[in-house]
Amino acid sequence: MATDKELSDFLENVERRAYRQAVYAVRKNESALDIVQDAMIKLAEKYGDKSAAELPLLFQRILQNTIHDYFRREKVRNIWISLFSSTGNVEEDNDFDILDSYTAEPGTPGAESSADKIERMQVLAIIDEEVQKLPARQREAFLMRYWEDMDVAETAAAMGCSEGSVKTHCSRATHSLAQSLKARGIRL
Numbered sequence: 463m464a465t466d467k468e469l470s471d472f473l474e475n476v477e478r479r480a481y482r483q484a485v486y487a488v489r490k491n492e493s494a495l496d497i498v499q500d501a502m503i504k505l506a507e508k509y510g511d512k513s514a515a516e517l518p519l520l521f522q523r524i525l526q527n528t529i530h531d532y533f534r535r536e537k538v539r540n541i542w543i544s545l546f547s548s549t550g551n552v553e554e555d556n557d558f559d560i561l562d563s564y565t566a567e568p569g570t571p572g573a574e575s576s577a578d579k580i581e582r583m584q585v586l587a588i589i590d591e592e593v594q595k596l597p598a599r600q601r602e603a604f605l606m607r608y609w610e611d612m613d614v615a616e617t618a619a620a621m622g623c624s625e626g627s628v629k630t631h632c633s634r635a636t637h638s639l640a641q642s643l644k645a646r647g648i649r650l
Contacts, residue, residue, distance in 0.1 A: 472518070473502050515620055600632075
């Protein structure tokens, strides 16, 4: 069972990496802060009784689920906004089109074309599928090292194995992912 100090130290150490990950996913600083805060609260409330070694993977899963929840809420919110905007007064100026005056900031999801969004989502789904197919230890090492940005020593400590084993698992995982993604037509 993790002590309050261990939980606090873990959250302090992971907050910057989690924020970077959330900003990368949602492309909005304020939303990323909310996502990280929600994930930290969920970890503390629901899994504070877990051991310190289990916290990194639990937090990663909670963070990913919170990001997915954000996108689900945004999709529903956008549907309602478009529905309500189309029920405007008929006597209003019919020449005005909000889309004519709207320009999205470069690098934001709004500036990305629909085809690019779909392609990115498909590639991410394929990558996620291939990561899930990895053997458990390889997947665990890969996610800790390259997704959570943990160093070899931290990963070895969290996995309860030697640093050499972590390097071997990561090497095998990256080679396996490269081959399976190449076979599916994805070049990274």
